[in-house]
Amino acid sequence: MVAEQIDAPDPETLVSEAKAAFRDxxxxxxxxxxxxxxxGRTxxxxxxxxxxxVAKPDGTFxxxxxxxxxxxxxxPGGGTVSARESDGEAVLLARRTNPTERVEARIFDAHGLTRFDATDGATYEESGTxxxxxxxxERNPEVLEEGLRIVEHERESKYGFIDFxxxxxxxxxxVVEVKRIQATLNHFDQLQRYVSLYEDGEESPEDGVTADDGTVRGMLVAPDASERVRRALRDNGLEFAELAEFDTDAKGATEAKLTDF
Amino acid sequence: MVAEQIDAPDPETLVSEAKAAFRDxxxxxxxxxxxxxxxGRTxxxxxxxxxxxVAKPDGTFxxxxxxxxxxxxxxPGGGTVSARESDGEAVLLARRTNPTERVEARIFDAHGLTRFDATDGATYEESGTxxxxxxxxERNPEVLEEGLRIVEHERESKYGFIDFxxxxxxxxxxVVEVKRIQATLNHFDQLQRYVSLYEDGEESPEDGVTADDGTVRGMLVAPDASERVRRALRDNGLEFAELAEFDTDAKGATEAKLTDF
DNA sequence: CGCTCCATCTCGGAC
DNA sequence: GTCCGAGGTGGAGCG
Known part of the structure; x- marks a missing residue:
């Protein structure tokens, strides 16, 4: 019996069934x-x-x-869920610490209850991230610009991580910042933050080579961007590279569209 | 009968019950x-x-x-959920457009099913936001700095909204940016973006008064900030104002209401 | 444990 | 509809 259902349980039954479910x-x-x-936090x-x-065995409620x-x-998981009877009503209480918070549901009428002895060993496999x-x-830097060479990936800097x-x-x-979705002002902010490091000369690339005039380019890569974001980039001397499609197979020789300012 | 439960429904029963639930x-x-x-998106x-x-009447699955x-x-809600039988198995399909995406669950063994004719007119009331x-x-600007005077709240600027x-x-x-939680680098970015507007002279305050030297201060208000965020602020001539606790009438009113219960 | 950043983010508000 | 930012964000990944 993987699932057990009880129709319209009274408070006492609900509490005892809940306790049994949590225990098992x-x-x-x-x-x-x-x-x-x-x-809690609010x-x-x-x-x-x-x-x-819904109460799960990991404390999720x-x-x-x-x-x-x-x-x-x-x-969220990590805490505990408990059941008790109070003033003739069933009460479910979920609590955790760090941060300390609690959710309490006072049940007036239980219409249905299901206990589910679930086993699930599968993990979700995703692509397109x-x-x-x-x-x-990294394998096809030329889709961003002809002749572009990747020096570092995920470089940790004083003010955060630079994608490329x-x-x-x-x-x-x-400096390249990559977004899978339409770029937002916050994404522009991120790029600007990273670029300002190099402009201020507070970071130096690991390959030791510096442009003669100290110029640093900043490139935001995304499938799209609002006009406001494009303007913000333009006004601050940064670039937008439209990269709508990418092929993980690397066979398709994807044609990338670039928009430079 | 608000809830109806069926134990271990066969595919045919599951599909017909699902269709009836969606219809009703x-x-x-x-x-x-x-x-x-x-x-879909991935x-x-x-x-x-x-x-x-779980399938809800608004298309949530x-x-x-x-x-x-x-x-x-x-x-998410907005689409539709449908049920069908395929190769002797029940299949639940949730779809929507904008973006176009779909989730399909192929059911091998249904252990339990509950149809819930729920009515809920209540809305969640929250405080501490x-x-x-x-x-x-706005009512107590002196908690940020003695003598500080709020000129505008939620001012829309070229690049976004300025809190104060x-x-x-x-x-x-x-320029004041307020966060309820520990400040992050993105929050620093936001403040920096707003301040740069005034520094560049692209925005002018509505009260028409400008400091003699064109200086603009930027202040990030939050209960806490990491050392990296504090340094970013410092390096860019911005300030951090620690505001851990605040008290509101709404919060007090809510607490009173809860104790009444 | 803290920090940073992605997310099929979702959600609400403004325009 | 689009755009923008909050969120009780959650979760991963790294130090």
């Missing part, structure tokens, strides 16, 4: 009319209504309203 | 051994295992493994 490492789902309180209250409550992707209240985009650029430190055909340093 | 706007929960595919695959599947706070796969911190500062534009005791303009 099962996933508990409860459909209930309840009210919820959160206290504090909040949710009045009575029908919600789906979720309160889902009938709409919306995000739980209205939650507790920014890490893969980095690998592609490169040099163009004429040896001028190029 | 009920929340559907299924405990099942399944495999999942996502295709793409990914999750091999067979036991998961909790969640795939929860037995551990972890975040669903391993999901679809950054908006309340703004209100507090203020003037110090001697009339020098002060």
């Amino acid at each position: 490492g099962a996933v508990l789902s409860v459909q209930a009319r309840c009210e919820v309180e959160y206290d 504090s909040g209250h949710l009045g009575p209504g029908d919600r789906l409550l 979720l309160v889902h309203q009938p709409t919306g992707h995000k739980p209205v209240n939650w507790m 920014e890490a893969e985009m980095h690998e592609y650029i 430190f490169a040099r163009d055909e004429s040896g001028t340093p190029v | 706007g009920a929340v559907l929960s299924v405990q099942a051994r399944c495999e999942v595919e996502y295709d 793409s990914g695959h999750l091999g067979p295992g036991d998961r909790l599947l 969640l795939v929860h493994q037995p551990t972890g706070h975040k669903p391993v796969n999901w679809m 950054e908006a309340e911190m703004h209100e507090y500062i 534009f203020a003037r110090d005791e001697s009339g020098t303009p002060v």
Whole structure:
């Protein structure tokens, strides 16, 4: 019996079933009319209504309203979930420390309960991430600019991590910031922060070569950017390189579109 | 009957129950051994295992493994969820456009199903947010600096919104960026971006007064900041104002309301 | 443990 | 619709 369902459990049954589920490492789902309180990094209250409550064996606790992707209240794993009866009502309490916070659901009417002895050894395999985009650029720097040479990847600097430190055909340093999605002002900020290091001469590239005039180029690589971002780059002497598609196979010889200022 | 539970539904039953739930706007929960595919902004695959599947009437679809706070796969609201039988197995498919993406769960064994006709009119009331911190500062600017005067709140500038534009005791303009949590390098970036506007003279304060020497101060307000952030501020002539605690009427009112309960 | 940065970020607000 | 920034962001990766 992997899943056990109880219809409209009374408070006593709910509490004992919840305790058993927590003890045995099962996933508990409860459909209930309840009210919820959160206290921790902020504090909040949710009045009575029908919600789906989920408690996982790792201490995860979720309160889902009938709409919306995000739980209205939650507790990440690492803490503990407990059940008790209070004033004739079942109460589920999730707590953790660091930060210290708690979510408490007071259950007025439990419509359904399911205990789920789940086993899942699979891990999610994903592709199309920014890490893969980095690998592609490292293998094919010419999609950013003809003659561009990658010097360093993920260089730690005084003010943060630089995606790529490169040099163009004429040896001028190029700081490259890569985004998988449409670039935002914050992404422009990041590039600007890194470039300012080299402009101020507070960082020197590991290959020891410096452009004669001390110039440093900054290049933001992304599939798109709003007009405001493009203007910010332009106004600050930075460049935008449009890289919409990339091929992890490296066979397709992807045609990259570049926009230089 | 607010919730209806079916134990170990066969594929046909699962599909018809799912269709009925989607049609009637009920929340559907299924405990099942399944495999999942996502295709959209990235793409990914999750091999067979036991998961909790949740479909909401707004098109939200969640795939929860037995551990972890975040669903391993999901679809935000706005799209549609559908059910069908394929090769003798039940398949739940969630789709949306803008961006175009899909999550498909192929169900090998359904251990339990719950249809939940939930009604929830309550909205979550929260306090301790950054908006309340703004209100507090606006009413008590002296907590940042003696003699500081707030000139504008949430001023829209060429490159984004400035939390506060203020003037110090001697009339020098002060750009203030407020964070409720420990300040990060991105927060420093934001402040730097706003301050550079005034330094470049591309924005002028609405009160028309400018410091004799054109100086503009920049102040990052937060409960804490890492040493790297503090150094970035220092190196760029910006300031950090530690504001750990703040008190608001709203917070006090909420606390009173909660104790009433 | 802290720091930095990505995320299928989601969500809300403004325009 | 797009753009921008907050978030109880969460989570990975590295030192």
